[in-house]
Amino acid sequence: MTKTKRDIVREVSERLDLNQKVAKEAVQLTLDSIIEALRTDGRIELRNFGVFEVKRRRPRTARNPKTGEPVPVGEKNVITFKPGKLMADVIQASGVVPDSEPPSVAREESPPSPSVAPPPAAPRLEEPPHWSQQESRSDRTVQGRFEGSTGQND
Secondary structure, three states, rough: OOOOOHHHHHHHHHHOOOOHHHHHHHHHHHHHHHHHHHHOOOOOEEOOOOOEEEEOOEEEEOOOOOOOOHHHHHHHHEEEEEEEEEEHHHHHHHHOOOOOOOOOOOOOOOOOOOOOOOOOOOOOOOOOOOOOOOHHHHHHHHHHOOOOOOOOOO
């Protein structure tokens, strides 16, 4: 199941004991800040999470998959993401395997090659790992700011 922004807002609201409107504003502000940093600086590093970076793709010639004819593809900016070590370690240790390939990758036309057997799937976990298991100093600082806070200028 795909987690949506609404799910994240709900989780932030519950974990920080905020009303959903405030949580939604906080989540949206975070996303807007990431977009703005990419727009102005071309890169944003989120410790223990990963690095988003804008990279320029040079123009190239691709092929139309149906006809095989060359098709010019212009220069464009793309956003890349490199996961941080903590994220990569947590995902690797979880053994989580996607339920299916994204639609852009899945190909209905070509069946899998019968000569090559797919690798066995990793067992799925009953409960996903929680980032809080790998609590960092900054996490404790953020939690400390909200614990016991009345929401006013204490």
